[in-house]
Amino acid sequence: MSVFSEETIARLDELISRYPTKKAALLPALWVAQDVGGGVLNPDAMEAVASHLELPPAEVQGVATFYTMYNKVPRGKFAIEICHNVPCMAFGAEELIAHCEHSLGISAGETTPDGHITLARVECLGACCNAPAVQIGSKYYENVSAEHIDALIVQIKSLPDNPDHTPQGLISETASF
Amino acid sequence: MQEQPQVLYKNRYVPGINTLEVYLQHGGYESFRKALTMTPDAIIDEVKASGLRGRGGAGFPTSVKWVAVPKNRDQEHFLIINADEGEPGTAKDRDLMNALPHLMIEGCLCSLMALNASKCYIYIRGEYIEPWKSVQKAINEARKAGFIGKNVLGSGLDFEIYTHLGAGAYECGEESALMSSLMGERGMPRMKPPYAPLPQVKGVWDKPSVVNNVETVSTLVPILAMGGAEYTKIGYGSPRSRGTKLFSISGHVNKPGIYEIVLGTPFNEVLEIAGGVKGKLKTYIPGGSSMGFAPPTPMDYPFDYEGIPQNTKTLGLGSGGLIVFNDTVPIVPLAARLTHFYHHESCGKCTPCREGLNWMAKIYDRILAGAGRESDVDLLWDICDNIRGKSFCPLGEGAIWPVMTSLTLFRDEYLQYIRTGTYTPPVAVTTAG
Amino acid sequence: MSEESKKSAEKTANTQAANPNPSPASTPHEAGSQQVIGEGSAKLGNAPVGASGVPVSMQSPTAPASPAAPGTPTSATGSPSAEKAAEKASETPRDKTDIEKKDSATSEAKAQAAATSGVEMFTVTVDGLSVEVPKGTAVIEACFRAGADVPYFCYHPRLESVGACRMCVAAVELEQFGARRTAIMTTCNLQVQNGMVVKTGTPDVKKAQNGILEFLLANHPLDCPICDRGGECPLQNMTIAYGPPTSRFIEEKRHFPKAVPLSDFVILDRERCIQCMRCTRFTDEIAGDGQLDLLDRGAESKIAVFSDTKFTSNFSGNTIEICPVGALTSRTYRFAGRPWEIKSVDSICAECGNGCNIAVQHRMGEVVRINGRTNEDINEEWTCDRGKFGQYYINSDKRLSSPLIRREGRFVESTWEEAFGMIADRLSQIKAQYGAGSIAGIGSTRCTLEENYLLGRVMRGVIGTNHLDHQMSSYPLLPMQTTIAEIENFKTIVSVGMELQREQPIVYLRVYKAKRRKGANWIEVASLDSGVEAILRQVGAEAVLLLPHHLQASELERAFAFCQETGTKFNLLLPDANSWGAPTAGILPNALPGMRPFADGRADVERMWGVKLSDAPGKAAGDIFASAAKGEIKAIYVMGNDPAKEFADPSQARRGLESAAFVVVQDLFLSDTAQFADVVLPSSSFAEKDGTFVNIEGREQKIKQAIAPRGNSRPDWRILADLMARLGTPVPYFSARDIYREYRRASGA
Ligand SMILES: Cc1cc2nc3c(=O)[nH]c(=O)nc-3n(C[C@H](O)[C@H](O)[C@H](O)COP(=O)(O)O)c2cc1C
Ligand code: SF4
């Protein structure tokens, strides 16, 4: 009674075929599980991955919690992730975060009450030369100013299905590659 | 200012260069075709002649690393590309993967030839969805065109390249932790010599493995195209730092960006390439935050593998992430931020890094909250000293370096910050250029 | 740092050390900052500036390298020099906790084993003393050999090294890439090189260890007074020997919920955890179930089981024993005593036939804990949870405390005198009326060898009957063809119809070890029909077949024949602590002690017992119950067995017991069988008596009395000896040992 559909199982099996051991497919498998779980990785999904990869569930949980991008608790539909590492910090990342906190009415790390937007601080995004940098879904925004982010928030709200912005579907392309 | 020959970035701004079609029009995959005609040893000889050193951070000579791999196709062995770029201040691999994915794929194929290996995994950090898609697209194109797959270009050789997406852990850039992560484990580092055999002997899945940075393998393409000896003639040709390297120049410069710069270019010229310092130079981090803070003088030394540690007392060139700070920036919050970064990214395996950084982060928080004590300066130093050389992997070392260098360079500023709770920049005396 | 400058730095340190009143290199910046004081600071304070291999220029220009630099007001006067301190440390070895002693003994055993197997030997110099160790030895083990004290937390001789805690550092001179260098290195994960030089007590090393302890304690709750580990805690011990006397950590510590129960047996206190990963490695590498793992990362890492599940591993208790702090504690031992109040007695587990060596620990006559004890041939140092937590029935209030006699259908408490009187009278009467052949005895695979022997003597020698058995089902008594330890060397291991983890836990650990460490192929099948023959035909002598006793006798015999043909080793795994001791004691219808047939043993036994043995063929258990039901057998004497519940056909046993005119039962509890008894005699548990258990391999091991028998109970052998005297045969036994000696002679040894 796996929580995965046959299609998902097929995706997992394709991933497994890329590696010499089943276990090696764990990270990609967790991505898939998070993807089909609508952006969260709950214990049922971890257990299903564990049984499919023949691993102790505790080990799968250990791996899933080691990496920050697996969401153990649900996040908002969109996540605005603002880099606060030094290069961005030198260009006002903290002010930008404060601005977003103010305009969204939440603190970094929280989700708006309507479950729409999560605001998060992240470490260096690798966009240091155009600081400050913001990531929303798979998209990077660089040299972000307060006006810019306000516009983005408006855009997010008016275009709720932009696949570039939603975390779901980020990885769904795994299978097609 | 000497001219900066563009080797990696020659076609960086050609429209559509990320597609196979355009890439082929610009001589794409010629180096790979050449490599197919060479023996692994001959390729390694070229690399040796070129003096290429790892562009991922450690600067280890690539040919030396490769020589140790048993090059027998019957014995499975792996090439792993480190595209986990997470070092604060470094953004070059992202740009390479976004803009020049085929250059990297070709570099992987050349490296596979050099190692006589057939399987390559590209470990891309989880945040890099776009670069990952770009690389995947390039792989698919290359596969269609017959550069990847079975019996490539009629050579009788098989080549496989897979991408593997990380999930948010800086530590996975450390090569042994990267291998753990690739094997589906927590991204914790594994033992290395003298504690265990070299990864080239017993690496991922206990098979011989080599981990190389994206830029390192990409550089193989021009090296094979022009020949190793020719490569050494580029620019300044300092004997132990050959060729060009990508630098991500960020912070207080007028034109931040990613530049291909000849190793050995004087530091002040490097700054000029990036449009010069905005304001007065206070300090800079030469190669990614783990290298530590450098003093504003001297400025005219060769910016390369040897020049940097000798002239700045930082750890060195690192990954080429140059972060420049002018004197409006207080040092304490910077060091605090970096300490929090390493604390957050510490894998938790070893005591000094896990506990020491936790403690340091708390001390910094206390200082920032205005409850610092002057003795904290010495305490921070001693905690660093207790981490130095005792951590399992170099993350611990990299974490304390920004703190120790900042304490050495800006001790007075620390004390002032602790006493007054603020930083007053020196009275602005505008310096031209 | 160049060799020379390092030397000069060391020299500086030495001169400073020799000078009782060194001029301060610099003064600390703020007297108010908490300094490390006392002896610890003397060791620490003499760390030469820059001697740790770091460019001196890196050192803060105005600040001392270490806050307690030489000559700080707190440490200058009268503090011993670093050298002297180091000397002192090596002169008077610190007290070690039991688990440390166990670890070093294990590593020693490992080295010995390697040395005798002809591995190349390397010479290593540790603190000036040179020792020979086999190639492949970890440096820390070489240090133990040389008698040096290297502190450690994550190292465990039976687990793969992770080098995580960083406590075991020493200054090691080693060769790498063709050059010799000296560096501070962890020794638990470093293998010796020939000619390696190791120094364990240099000032650098001491400072490093002091620093590590300070780190570990920074977030540790320091709740030793209420911690079960207190008094036998490696962290506590190491801190006393190596740590800073005070902490400079003034921030808020990490907090986690305290005392989280992971299962019915194990409690986790995450605040005390030092993330050494001993427990997680144990569940992964030794138990193989991986039920514990780390959660989260960095300073937030914590030990956890999966989601809301429980720690159900049958080996969970071992993690309590190897935890070097009080993070994993036992629910059963919780607050039951302090190590110094506890007496520990070496014994053998009574729960299954593997024969784990254990230590029964008691406080004021009450068993409070059972720990594993090392025996490389059997359990290494592990036990299963049944052994560790399943034996608290010893303390149960439900145990029988005095003899019971049935009067008018109800049990009435009586004295031993009265009970023996009644038994002797009734047995003599039945024997006189119906002959000795109307009396039968049932022995037990859970009583000792001595007790079974004595039952045999009473039945055969005193009463004169051969109706004697112990088997509750019929299985052939085929000895194991390998030892438990040898199982790990087979390439193929086939186990049939068993949940090995639960039924034969220690055999399972070997099997898993073979699989994990030596790449063996472990095939688990449900029955012999699941293709076992085909497998064995392929692998033959490289395989070992593990079978449970509960298969059909005919199947077992067929498998045995097949193994003989293919050369596969045949291992029948019997269930109980003394499964082999009962038959070898002679509790079989037609065999004498030593399992000798009458033809062989009769003369010896008759001479020793001074009687003539009956010629009538003995009945096996099934026949005994059948004959009782028919009224042919009138009296059944049951020692420590429960046929009404455990006989292959319990209803048959019940019918027999019901029909018998007189039934005596010796047991700890009022068992199902005791319900049929006329007299019930309270016997003592394995913790309350001496004796011998013979495990599945046929290995004899001694159990030792740890506590006085509960209530009015007596050991089974004592009961039988008393009865024997009552029946008029002089009793030459003062102890189980006397019986054992007689058994040896009676079995023809
Ligand atoms: C904590 C840590 C993080 C690292 N991160 C990266 C990284 O993101 N990318 C990279 O290429 N190398 C990184 N490295 C360096 C690698 O360990 C390794 O030296 C490099 O991948 C080797 O490739 P190269 O020889 O081509 O430089 C990191 C090292 C450490 C200690
Ligand atoms: S230094 Fe230690 S805790 Fe830090 S990342 Fe390396 S191994 Fe992990």
Ligand code: FES
């Ligand atoms: S015992 Fe060696 S690092 Fe823990």
